[in-house]
Amino acid sequence: MKRRLWTREELILALSLYLKLPFGKIHHQNPDIIELAQLIDRTPSAVSMRLSNFASVDPFHQKRGIKGLVGGIKQVQPIWNEFMANKDELLFESEQVRAVLEYRPLEQKYGDVLSGVENLKGEVKTQEVKVRVNQHVFRKIVLVNYNTQCAVTSINIPEMLIASHIIPWSANEEERLNPSNGICLSAHFDKAFDKGFITFDEKYKLVLSPSLKDYSTKDYFSTWFQRFEGARINMPQKYLPHLDFMAWHRENIYKY
Structure with missing residues (x-):
């Protein structure tokens, strides 16, 4: 029986799932892998192996000396390169492909x-759908990367967590969907980070702005901010916040 080659669409679905899973959970018994396998009519073991192929080309694992499965590298390397060059397009395409296979239009699948957007038309609507879907995917990737808990407070209530951009979405189109440009923060720390009241140093330790310390006499200051000053973030499972992005935040957002 002739082996069925993986299509481009199947490979981008596998890459999208790879980005959303911790390395230790890319085994064939993972429900998410079983679900994708059923969707593309392949075995969970085959999908698990493809995800391990992506691990073999992921620079994060290469730096750790983890080789993954190198047998399929020729198939996955072009998709990985395409993702790195154009994350917006590839992640959105993966969601479109999946919606088709699930027989659910994107507007139905991502109703909330x-x-x-139903009030928009033409290219304006297309772009708004793309931005919102990609932001949703980015949030999922970042939350998984931080084990669905705030990097500062360890709050693990998903509804209270935000995938904070280190370099804002509008400031750098190329890096807006880079997992290393995201950090999982609870809502009030996300707002403080966004407005420059906090930042993180080159060792990933929390730094409080002098502007925030103007409120040091308030009870909430010691409870919600001072107690965490100088503490190192809960380190993510895979993608560390890029130090260059952190430096950009300190130079452009942080209130000195």
Whole structure:
């Protein structure tokens, strides 16, 4: 029986799933892997192996000396390179492909996320759908990377967590979906980070702005900020916040 080659669409679905899973959970018994296998009519073991192929080309694992499965590297390397060059397009395409296979239009699958787009038309609507879906995917990747807990407080209530961009979405199109440009923060720390009241140093330790310390006489200051000053973030499972992005935040957002 002739082996069925993986299509480009199947490979981008596998890459999208790889980005959303911790390395230790890319085994064939993972429910997410079983679900994708059923969707593309392959075995969970085959999908698990493809994810391990992506691990073999992931620079994060290469730096750790983890080789993954190198047998399929020729198939996955072009998809990985395409993702690195154009994350917006590839992640959105993966969600479109999946929606087709699930027989669910994107607007139905992402009903809450896309609320209001039905009033838009043409290219404006297309772009808004793309932005919102990609932001949703980015959030999922970042939360998984931090084990669904705030990097500062360890709060692990998903509804209270935000995938904070280190370099804002609008400031750098190329890096807006880079997992290393995200950090999982609880809502009030996300706002403080976004407005420059906190930042992180080159050792990933929390730094409080002098502007925030103007409120040091308030009870909430010691409870919600001072107690965490100088503490190192809960380190992510895979993608560390890029030090260059952190430096950009300190130079452009942080209130000195």
